[in-house]
Amino acid sequence: MDMDTLDLTAEERSFQQEVRSFYDENMTPEFRRAAELTSWTFAEFEFGRRWQKILHQRGWGAPTWPVELGGAGWSARQHLIWEIETARARPPTPMWMGRELVAPCIIKFGTPSQIEFFLPRIIAGDDWWAQGYSEPGAGSDLASLQLSAVKDGDDYVLNGSKIWSTFAQFANRMFMLVRTSKLPKKQQGITFLLVDMDTPGIEVRPIINIAGEHEFNQVFFTDVRVPRERRLGKEDEGWSVARHLLLYEHGAGLVRTTSELRRRVRWIRDIADLEADGRGGYLSQDPDFSRKLALLEIAVEAADFAADQLILTSASGAPPGAIAELLTLRSRELGQTLTELAVDAIGYYAALDQRESRFVEANVEPVGPPHILMPTPFFLAQRAATIAGGTPEIHRNNLAKHLLGL
Ligand SMILES: Cc1cc2nc3c(=O)[nH]c(=O)nc-3n(C[C@H](O)[C@H](O)[C@H](O)COP(=O)(O)OP(=O)(O)OC[C@H]3O[C@@H](n4cnc5c(N)ncnc54)[C@H](O)[C@@H]3O)c2cc1C
Numbered sequence: 001m002d003m004d005t006l007d008l009t010a011e012e013r014s015f016q017q018e019v020r021s022f023y024d025e026n027m028t029p030e031f032r033r034a035a036e037l038t039s040w041t042f043a044e045f046e047f048g049r050r051w052q053k054i055l056h057q058r059g060w061g062a063p064t065w066p067v068e069l070g071g072a073g074w075s076a077r078q079h080l081i082w083e084i085e086t087a088r089a090r091p092p093t094p095m096w097m098g099r100e101l102v103a104p105c106i107i108k109f110g111t112p113s114q115i116e117f118f119l120p121r122i123i124a125g126d127d128w129w130a131q132g133y134s135e136p137g138a139g140s141d142l143a144s145l146q147l148s149a150v151k152d153g154d155d156y157v158l159n160g161s162k163i164w165s166t167f168a169q170f171a172n173r174m175f176m177l178v179r180t181s182k183l184p185k186k187q188q189g190i191t192f193l194l195v196d197m198d199t200p201g202i203e204v205r206p207i208i209n210i211a212g213e214h215e216f217n218q219v220f221f222t223d224v225r226v227p228r229e230r231r232l233g234k235e236d237e238g239w240s241v242a243r244h245l246l247l248y249e250h251g252a253g254l255v256r257t258t259s260e261l262r263r264r265v266r267w268i269r270d271i272a273d274l275e276a277d278g279r280g281g282y283l284s285q286d287p288d289f290s291r292k293l294a295l296l297e298i299a300v301e302a303a304d305f306a307a308d309q310l311i312l313t314s315a316s317g318a319p320p321g322a323i324a325e326l327l328t329l330r331s332r333e334l335g336q337t338l339t340e341l342a343v344d345a346i347g348y349y350a351a352l353d354q355r356e357s358r359f360v361e362a363n364v365e366p367v368g369p370p371h372i373l374m375p376t377p378f379f380l381a382q383r384a385a386t387i388a389g390g391t392p393e394i395h396r397n398n399l400a401k402h403l404l405g406l
Helices: 010-026 029-036 045-058 076-089 097-109 112-123 238-249 254-274 287-313 321-351 375-386 392-402
Strands: 129-132 148-152 155-163 173-179 190-196 202-208 214-227
Touching: 010 076, 029 045, 076 254, 076 287, 097 112, 097 129, 097 173, 097 190, 097 238, 148 173, 155 173, 155 190, 173 238, 190 214, 190 238, 254 287, 254 321, 287 321, 321 375, 321 392
Parallel strands: 129 173
Antiparallel strands: 148 155, 155 214, 173 190, 202 214
């Protein structure tokens, strides 16, 4: 949404100015580059880490948290202004599983000492959390997970493995679902644990993705001892914690995602102004390409408008719900269409493998004009957008149930 459509009050304008000045002062060329080179959700870890620390120093480390825990206490409209300005400034995105996913669960289900211990470390950018849900035999059907946790004195002893754990190589903690009992219903007997990654018996093995990058991992647990006070919620009732977390997962960063899609539409337009159409003109003059881009733009504008409305109508900090799930799915599918168009636009340049040049501090110069560097990694990374966080079939099943009541 453009700010003009929002019709800001004088106070809101001054808030907007405050946010803009913050970005003007803190967005260094390195941070800009880290965001530009992000092909999937998170920027290079180190730049995300530094950025979280800057946000925290300003008091904006976790705006949606309750004020007493460090939240900003903004109105819904201030949140929207923040999101729009953030999309405009494009800072690097830190891995947010701690701040956005496990934190709301610790706030809701944690003991006072868990809240006191974990929350300040997350907001300060000292603790980084990986999500330990999926297993080789449990993805969409998460409740069939098998990683076993057997009680022994004051500890649980863990054996098994988690897979696709994004950025687990950087995380010092992992929130996990483990099997504590075999009960008739598979959703029962699951427990939610908060685990230190440096516990003996944990091994993180890289999995290299389709773009040749090390983003996720398989994590092996062999006789790993986790103290009982690291359980979140009750034993065997971790499924209710997991469900609470999923409520947040669907909405995390939605406005930023749709604003980013709008920015990417402009990016493709710019590429089309630079690329030849093979008939002596530029791709932007090609009627077929222009039609595809226009259709995409209309769909992106609609998704962005709907995402803004969602923020305005939900109280700050409230779980975003089924509409957010619908919009998340829609924007992920649009993101994929968009990357296909970007790859089409750069033609044979798309075949170049330039991963050595795609680090902020890379010392390998990219080949070709600057605009050809990111379409291919972006295209490849976006293939995962309709797998991670739930496949389209699973989302549509959920929507049929929760939105349509089928
Ligand atoms: C980039 C990326 C990052 C990830 N990061 C993490 C992470 O940090 N932590 C974590 O725990 N997990 C992570 N995941 C795992 C992700 O949550 C799972 O991949 C996802 O839940 C799908 O599970 P699966 O891969 O086992 O596929 P499956 O569940 O085996 O699905 C295979 C196919 O069957 C279809 N299908 C399955 N069940 C049904 C059904 N009931 N009805 C209709 N169709 C069905 C699916 O739609 C899909 O097409 C990540 C995945 C990716 C790609």
